[in-house]
């Protein structure tokens with residue numbers, strides 16, 4: 065096997081580490097990481113790998129299928145240059161400071177640099193306990209690993225910033241989980257995903273030293289992060305922290321506009337699950353909006369307060385940025401110095417959201433009056449129970465000289481609300497068609513542009529669940545089918561049209577298809 069992976073493990077070279085190499089649960093002070101060895105698994109098997117991530121890392125199919133690579137991706141052995149560690153971070157969970165959290169079941173394999181000089185951290189999720197595992201097992205189940213593997217790849221190809229997934233490995237071991245937290249633990253197959261990102265650094269990495277009053281460690285981590293992860297950032301020396309934080313605010317704003325345009329609900333937007341690069345990170349009880357519902361949350365733990373529901377995500381991201389600002393304020397003479405950057409978050413989010421929806425609706429540019437048009441549409445989609453993905457995709461097919469609601473029928477979930485809202489929907493389509501006629505754009509170019517803004521295929525919750533059900537029986541074909549189709553989410557793929565269908569009735573209330581618990 066020729067391994068082309070070239071490691072340059074700067075995080076552990078440049079930042080202070082923990083002197084204890086055991087995985088005993090503990091509080092780790094004065095260090096950004098702990099050395100930790102993955103726990104070997106019995107019978108690893110490569111279930112899937114992403115061809116595009118493979119290529120990004122300068123790897124090829126033959127290498128991915130080699131025994132040495134499988135051993136590395138399972139946590140059973142290291143490749144030359146790899147170093148294994150877990151990082152230390154804290155976070156606000158559901159609005160409360162939760163103290164030290166850290167990589168409880170994510171173990172880094174190091175940082176590689178590809179032939180173009182691009183840096184990637186590699187991380188095994190589910191490779192055994194670390195000092196941050198508290199009393200959990202450090203493992204991951206197959207169902208949640210399939211969900212993370214497929215969704216990170218689907219998001220990337222939708223154009224949404226995200227961490228990536230190189231591989232999905234079955235461990236050949238069982239993991240015990242109480243999926244509904246109702247005292248009925250069962251054995252489930254275990255798995256390990258190898259995640260890949262320029263960095264997995266989170267807001268919580270900065271919050272923890274700040275909360276502990278460790279100014280020196282915070283300063284070192286900030287200096288390191290700006291140098292390694294933001295090399296193109298331009299700033300006057302005295303403006304450095306503000307310029308960096310502003311960049312994080314802008315990236316986060318763009319990410320939120322993406323989630324709101326594709327109908328993605330993260331489900332656990334705690335500050336430890338927020339990437340400083342503005343990437344979607346930590347796929348847990350996430351979900352895709354089927355029938356448009358601003359209050360929908362896929363996470364059963366969030367059902368009571370709906371803190372992390374679809375419509376609240378942009379506001380929560382801002383709240384999380386405020387917590388990061390609180391942490392960074394320790395390094396500034398005036399604690400309010402970062403508030404301008406938060407205003408920038410609001411501005412960029414508004415601009416990006418409007419641009420995204422202008423594209424979805426086929427407008428050349430966003431007009432002031434379009435906000436009211438869109439609000440009315442959201443309200444109708446919600447009450448008439450209309451599928452978000454299908455509706456926007458089908459909208460390109462509307463005859464704007466004779467707009468009839470025929471196109472909408474296909475996207476409705478239930479006959480009764482659809483009937484009740486038929487008249488206002490028809491009126492809305494008339495207004496919308498009139499708005500499009502004003503622009504006098506060539507229909508063919510408008511339709512092509514709309515099809516590039518409105519995906520045909522997203523990883524609907526029920527599709528992921530079907531792939532999981534089959535994989536648990538040993539059949540991984542649907543994982544591969546989804547991986548292939550979701551690489552071109554904006555193109556009609558006629559052999560796979562069933563994957564564009566709205567959620568079937570049987571999936572409306574089935575666990576995994578509608579809501580999920582955090583148990584993964």
Ligand code: AMP
Nearest residue numbers: 165166167168169197200201202203346
């Ligand atoms: P999450 O809400 O999944 O992002 O996880 C929150 C924290 O719990 C992080 O510190 C995780 O590393 C940790 N964690 C979650 N599941 C496990 C597990 N099975 N074993 C060890 N740590 C875990």
Ligand code: MG
Nearest residue numbers: 336337345346
């Ligand atoms: Mg997490």
